[in-house]
Amino acid sequence: xxxxxxxxxxxxxxxxxxxxxxxxxxxxxxxxxxxxxxxxxxxxxxxxxxxxxxxxxxxxxxxxxxxxxxxxxxxxxxxxxxxxxxxxxxxxx
Amino acid sequence: xxxxxxxxxxxxxxxxxxxxxxxxxxxxxxxxxxxxxxxxxxxxxxxxxxxxxxxxxxxxxxxxxxxxxxxxxxxxxxxxxxxxxxxxxxxxxxxxxxxxxxxxxxxxxxxxxxxxxxxxxxxxxxxxxxxxxxxxxxxxxxxxxxxxxxxxxxxxxxxxxxxxxxxxxxxxxxxxxxxxxxxxxxxxxxxxxxxxxxxxxxxxxxxxxxxxxxxxxxxxxxxxxxxxxxxxxxxxxxxxxxxxxxxxxxxxxxxxxxxxxxxxxxxxxxxxxxxxxxxxxxxxxxxxxxxxxxxxxxxxxxxxxxxxxxxxxxxxxxxxxxxxxxxxxxxxxxxxxxxxxxxxxxxxxxxxxxxxxxxxxxxxxxxxxxxxxxxxxxxxxxxxxxxxxxxxxxxxxxxxxxxxxxxxxxx
Numbered sequence: 001x002x003x004x005x006x007x008x009x010x011x012x013x014x015x016x017x018x019x020x021x022x023x024x025x026x027x028x029x030x031x032x033x034x035x036x037x038x039x040x041x042x043x044x045x046x047x048x049x050x051x052x053x054x055x056x057x058x059x060x061x062x063x064x065x066x067x068x069x070x071x072x073x074x075x076x077x078x079x080x081x082x083x084x085x086x087x088x089x090x091x092x093x
Numbered sequence: 094x095x096x097x098x099x100x101x102x103x104x105x106x107x108x109x110x111x112x113x114x115x116x117x118x119x120x121x122x123x124x125x126x127x128x129x130x131x132x133x134x135x136x137x138x139x140x141x142x143x144x145x146x147x148x149x150x151x152x153x154x155x156x157x158x159x160x161x162x163x164x165x166x167x168x169x170x171x172x173x174x175x176x177x178x179x180x181x182x183x184x185x186x187x188x189x190x191x192x193x194x195x196x197x198x199x200x201x202x203x204x205x206x207x208x209x210x211x212x213x214x215x216x217x218x219x220x221x222x223x224x225x226x227x228x229x230x231x232x233x234x235x236x237x238x239x240x241x242x243x244x245x246x247x248x249x250x251x252x253x254x255x256x257x258x259x260x261x262x263x264x265x266x267x268x269x270x271x272x273x274x275x276x277x278x279x280x281x282x283x284x285x286x287x288x289x290x291x292x293x294x295x296x297x298x299x300x301x302x303x304x305x306x307x308x309x310x311x312x313x314x315x316x317x318x319x320x321x322x323x324x325x326x327x328x329x330x331x332x333x334x335x336x337x338x339x340x341x342x343x344x345x346x347x348x349x350x351x352x353x354x355x356x357x358x359x360x361x362x363x364x365x366x367x368x369x370x371x372x373x374x375x376x377x378x379x380x381x382x383x384x385x386x387x388x389x390x391x392x393x394x395x396x397x398x399x400x401x402x403x404x405x406x407x408x409x410x411x412x413x414x415x416x417x418x419x420x421x422x423x424x425x426x427x428x429x430x431x432x433x434x435x436x437x438x439x440x441x442x443x444x445x446x447x448x449x450x451x452x453x454x455x456x457x458x459x460x461x462x463x464x465x466x467x468x469x470x471x472x473x474x475x476x477x478x479x480x481x482x483x484x485x486x487x488x489x490x491x492x493x494x495x496x497x498x499x500x501x502x503x504x
Binding site: 024026027029030031032033034035036038039042043044070071074075076077078079083 | 411414415418419422434435436437438439441453455457459468470471472473475483486487489490492493494496497498500501
């Protein structure tokens, strides 16, 4: 074991940091592979700032096959309603 | 008192604390490594990226470059955005890893200590797998399976070929980088020949009978390239077993095939440093824990992207980027001492069979029985009977995805 006070402080601060991992529900970070929050001119739109209920509704419609889709129907079927709602709440931030 | 994340990150960025922070070293600056370095940094960690090249040349869309549909410049990316984010970028090759002492040795002899190491070395081409096909042969009969000079060589050979010339492609057995990539390449070379050298032919020799998006590719070939593209699967003698460099021929059990242009995609394994570090098993690839991407062989070391054995997930840039985020969050949790959440991962791979004609395969994955497994009912390919408007939309999305993924990885 190394006993470095600065290091110990850093580890304590790290432990106190709001955890990215805890904030992102399973699968949510994968959305960013196509839906970039940084791009404004994208064909696959940014979801930042959207109404989470609207995003959750879209995921439900994709999952149930009631909304026309290319890949979103295939991806949305990998998640339950509860999981989709959690993803929607995270991805609009 | 409650510290905001930004205030905390600012505090952690002070020099004394930055030195004391747990150190994460990432080896490999492709889509997996660059994305992971950025995600680790967003988690407030001290990150060093080790990558010998100052410029990265991307493989996705390099088939369009080969077919003359896209300038090479659009494949190139630098690391300035990573530096601006506070990541230390070291343009050296990693030459050694001591997993016990947790140290990486670089080509100039310097040493980096780490608390966690991420290997994202991509692939190495197996120049011992096909007799006659070594590195020297590849300068005549390009593989173009690592983008850069090889991409430009294949492009220039196609341009120089006379109308009426024969193009031969050899495709390996699984697993290899980018499962649908060879078939996209065959499609776009066929498009180039059809529009520019219509008396030419393309012979595609495959070491397997079943491949990604097969029915979609074969339907498109029948519609777009009849009589031009001939596909020979394993069961019809398609497996290439060697190369006769002097004759510009590939060898199969049923005879040799000569080409004016010969593109040999050889078998592959994880990038060299994975073997040097001891993270690769006898298959040549790296077994990992599907929740954290930590090596099954060496604790403290994680492997992402093409080098990893990721179960049902393909070796794709999309998968590498998705794994990078999950791995970064897992490392942050491990360093905090909190449980690693069970991840869910996505993949979408687009292929172009012609300009404005895109097709895709998608999947959703989770750990099951020690591997990343497909979630039943999710994923799959574009419909076989989709109208032209869907093919056009998927071609647009393919390009859009490339813009997004390269912005996420390289800024």
